Amino acid sequence: MPIKLEQVDFVYAGGSPFERAALKGINLSFLDGEFVGIIGQTGSGKSTLVQMLNGLLKPTRGTVTVNGLVTTAKGVKLKSLRQEVGLVFQFAEYQLFAETVAADVAFGPENQGVPASEIAERVDQALLNVGLPLEIKERSPFELSGGQMRRVAIAGVLAMNPKVLILDEPTAGLDPRGRDEILSRIRELHRQRGITVILVSHSMEDVARLVDRLVVIHGGQIVYDATPREVFAHGSSLKTYGLGVPQATEVLGLLKAKGWAVPEVALTLDEARQAIVRAYQLRRELA
Amino acid sequence: MSMMQQITLGQYLPGKSVVHRLDPRTKLLMAFGFIMVLFIITAGWVEYGILGLAALLIIYTAKLPLGMVLRGLRPILIILSLTIVLHIFSTRTGTLLFRLWFLEVYSGGVNQGFLLAARLVLLVLSTSVLTLTTSPIALTDAIEFVLKPFKRIGLPAHELAMMMTIALRFIPTLIEEAERIMKAQLARGADFESGGLIKRAKSLLPLLVPLFISAFRRADELAMAMEARCYRGGDGRTKFKVLRYTKLDFYAWTCFVAVSALAFYVSYAL
Ligand SMILES: Nc1ncnc2c1ncn2[C@@H]1O[C@H](COP(=O)(O)OP(=O)(O)O)[C@@H](O)[C@H]1O
Ligand SMILES: [Mg+2]
Numbered sequence: 001m002p003i004k005l006e007q008v009d010f011v012y013a014g015g016s017p018f019e020r021a022a023l024k025g026i027n028l029s030f031l032d033g034e035f036v037g038i039i040g041q042t043g044s045g046k047s048t049l050v051q052m053l054n055g056l057l058k059p060t061r062g063t064v065t066v067n068g069l070v071t072t073a074k075g076v077k078l079k080s081l082r083q084e085v086g087l088v089f090q091f092a093e094y095q096l097f098a099e100t101v102a103a104d105v106a107f108g109p110e111n112q113g114v115p116a117s118e119i120a121e122r123v124d125q126a127l128l129n130v131g132l133p134l135e136i137k138e139r140s141p142f143e144l145s146g147g148q149m150r151r152v153a154i155a156g157v158l159a160m161n162p163k164v165l166i167l168d169e170p171t172a173g174l175d176p177r178g179r180d181e182i183l184s185r186i187r188e189l190h191r192q193r194g195i196t197v198i199l200v201s202h203s204m205e206d207v208a209r210l211v212d213r214l215v216v217i218h219g220g221q222i223v224y225d226a227t228p229r230e231v232f233a234h235g236s237s238l239k240t241y242g243l244g245v246p247q248a249t250e251v252l253g254l255l256k257a258k259g260w261a262v263p264e265v266a267l268t269l270d271e272a273r274q275a276i277v278r279a280y281q282l283r284r285e286l287a
Numbered sequence: 288m289s290m291m292q293q294i295t296l297g298q299y300l301p302g303k304s305v306v307h308r309l310d311p312r313t314k315l316l317m318a319f320g321f322i323m324v325l326f327i328i329t330a331g332w333v334e335y336g337i338l339g340l341a342a343l344l345i346i347y348t349a350k351l352p353l354g355m356v357l358r359g360l361r362p363i364l365i366i367l368s369l370t371i372v373l374h375i376f377s378t379r380t381g382t383l384l385f386r387l388w389f390l391e392v393y394s395g396g397v398n399q400g401f402l403l404a405a406r407l408v409l410l411v412l413s414t415s416v417l418t419l420t421t422s423p424i425a426l427t428d429a430i431e432f433v434l435k436p437f438k439r440i441g442l443p444a445h446e447l448a449m450m451m452t453i454a455l456r457f458i459p460t461l462i463e464e465a466e467r468i469m470k471a472q473l474a475r476g477a478d479f480e481s482g483g484l485i486k487r488a489k490s491l492l493p494l495l496v497p498l499f500i501s502a503f504r505r506a507d508e509l510a511m512a513m514e515a516r517c518y519r520g521g522d523g524r525t526k527f528k529v530l531r532y533t534k535l536d537f538y539a540w541t542c543f544v545a546v547s548a549l550a551f552y553v554s555y556a557l
Contacts, residue, residue: 017300017352056470079476087474094464095471097496107493111476142500156475 001067001084001163001196003053004029008062010048010220022048024220026062030164030198035190037207037228038200040217041242046200047090049217050166053198054078054085083112086162090169090200092153093146101127101144101152102137108160119159126155129192131185147178154182158189164196165189171206183210208232208246208267216241232265248272255279299422305535306349306420311429313536317543318417324547325409328554330402335409337553341546342412349420359415360408367404374400423455428530445521453509461502468497 010023022045030036030053040046051057052064055071055078064071066081089095098104105123114122124134130151136144141152154170167186171179187210190197201207207214207228214231216224218241224231231238235245235253244250248266252275255262262279266272301307306314321338328334346356360367380395418426431448438444469479472493479490 017355051470054474056473079478082474083476089467089471089474092471094497094501095468095475095493097493107472107477108475111478160476 002029002031003067003085003164004065005052005059006063006065008052008059008064010045010052010057011060012048014060022220023052023059026220026222028215028222028225030196032163032196033194035197035210035212036199037211037214038198038217039202039204039207039214039243042202044217044241045220046202046217047168048220050087050168050198050200053164053166054082054087056082056087083108083160084162085164086157086160086166088154088157088165088167088170090172092157092168092170093149095153095156096141096149099140100138101132101141104141104152105156105159108156112160122159122161123155126159127152129158129185129189130155131181147174147181150174150178151182151185162195164198166198166200168200169202170199171201171203179206186210202243204232204238204244204246208249216243218242228267229265232267235264252276298419300351300355300419301422302350302420304349304420306345306416308533308535309420309539310530310532310536311421311425312432312530313532313539314417314421315426315429315433317539318413320543320547321413322410324550325406325413328550330399330406331554332402334550334554335402335405337546337550338409339405342409342416345416346412349416351416351419356412356415356419359419360411363407363411367407370403370407371400374403424452425528427452427455428526428528432530445524449521457502457505460505461498464501465494465498468501469494 005026005028008023008026008028009021012018012020012022026049038046038049048057052059052071053066055064055066055076058064058072066085069076069081071078071081096104098107102123105126106119109119109122123137127134127137132148132151132155136148136152141149144152150170154167157165170182170186174182183206186197186199189195199207199211211228214224214226214228215222216231216238223241224234232245232249235249238245245253245265246267248269248271249264252262252264252266252272255276256264260276260279261282262275266275325338346353375392375396376390378396378399379391379393381393381398384392384394384397386392421429427448430451431444434442434444434447473479477490477493479487479494481487482490
C-alpha cells in the first residue's frame, strides 16, 4: 500500500472570506512497512495531511495516490480505500458510541462485511493488541478511564486489519503512563503485523525513540524529511518551528557547548548517559 | 465541502466599516423597523425598489461580499419558488397572459408572486446584514437591552440573553465536532448515505450518540466554570463593554427615518 503525494495543496473554505491554506506543495511518499513520524506545531497541518491519505479530504491541487489509485479520480472506491488505510483520529475516544466495548470495536469490521465469527476473533485480537483485558468487552465504553477509552478507539481501527495505520496524536492529553503504554503497543504492532505506521505528534520525546523516519511540517510545508538523528542535528532551527529536541539531545548539546567530547544527538536517555560517562572518563584521563 | 461553508445565515463577518461600528441596539431596532415598514407599506415595485436600494447601499457601505449575502438566501429558495408558483396559478386578476392546458396565468398573479418574493428577500437580507455585521455577543447585549422593559412582567431578560449567547457561541463548535465525528466514523467504514429510511436513521447513531455526549459534557464543564467564577445571574451585574450611542447612530437613524418616510410617501400619498 504505497502512498504518494505530489504537489499537494489544500485550502479550507476556499473562495470564502475564511479561506485558509493548510497545506502547500507537499511532496511525500510512504513505503510498505515504514514507521514514519510526522511532527509539527499545533496548526501546522498535520491532521489535514493525514486525512488526505485515506481520501477523507481531497487535495485542492496536486494528487494523492494510494496503492495506484488517485483519490481525486472519478468513481474511485473511497470506502474500500479507507479499510486499507486505518486512521485513528485525534481524541479518538470521542467517537465511541456503542453500548459495549465489543460492539464498538466491531463497528469497523461490520461495515466491511466481515462474517460474524471472524468479527469476534478480530475484536479479541485488537483488544489484546492495545493491551486491554478481554473482561472489558461487555462493559460500556463510557465507564472506562480516558486512557482505556483511547485504546478502545484504537482497537476499533485495528479490528479492520488495515495495511497502513495512521495515528493522529494518539497520546495527547494522557498521563505519562498511559502515553508510554500506548506508544509501546504501537511499536509492538508495527513489529508483529509488519504494517506501515504513521505516527503524528507534536512531541519529540514521543517519536524520537520509535520511528525510522521523521517528517517535520511547518506552516503547511515540509521542512525536513530524514532520520530522527539527522533531524535532531538541526536543534536550533527546530526551535524556530516551535519544536524542541528530545531532552537527551538537549543535554548533550549543552555539554558540547561547554567543550565536552560528546556526540550531538542522542535519541534515548540511555544513549545520552553512556555518551556522558564516556566523555567524563575521557576528561579524567586527560586531566 | 464542509458544512461550515454552507451556513451563512446567522454568521458574523468581522470588519471595521461604518455599519460594523454602529451600536448593536441601533442595528437591531433598525432591522426590526425595516421589517415593520416592509409589512406596513402597500406592496409595489417602487416602494420595494426604494427599500432594496437602501439595503444594497448598506451592504456596499458594510463592505460585505455580495455573493456571501446572497448565499444567505439559499435556505429560502424553496419557499421563494413556492410563493411565486402558487401566486401565478391562483391569482386571477389583470389580463390573461397565456393558458397552459387547464392552468391560466394572469398578469396580476405574476406581479403578485414576484412582489411577495421580493418582500421575503428583503426580509432575509435585513436580518442577514444585521448578523453579518454584528458580533453575536454585541447582538445579545442589544437583545437584553430591548427586552429589559419586559422584565417587569416577569420576562427573564438577562437569562434569555445569556442562553442565546451561549447557544450562539456553541453552534460552530458543535458543527465542527459533528464534522470531526462524522469523519472519524467514515474512516471506520460508516455509510451515512445509502440504504432505506430506517437503515439511514440507524446509521446516524454513531454520529448522534457521541455528539450528544460531548454536548452534555461541554454544558457540564461550562456550568462548572461559570459557577467557579461566581456567576449568579443578572442582578447587580455590570458590563465590561458598555453600549454607547455615538454620532454615527444619530446619522444612521436620520437616514432610516428619511428612507422610511419616502417609502410611506410613495406608498400612501401618491
Ligand atoms: N475544518 C476546518 N476549517 C477551516 N480551517 C481548518 C479546519 N481544520 C483545520 N483548519 C486550519 O488548518 C490549519 C491546519 O490545521 P490542522 O491540520 O488541524 O493542524 P494540526 O493537526 O497540525 O494542529 C490550521 O490553521 C487550522 O486552523
Ligand atoms: Mg491535529
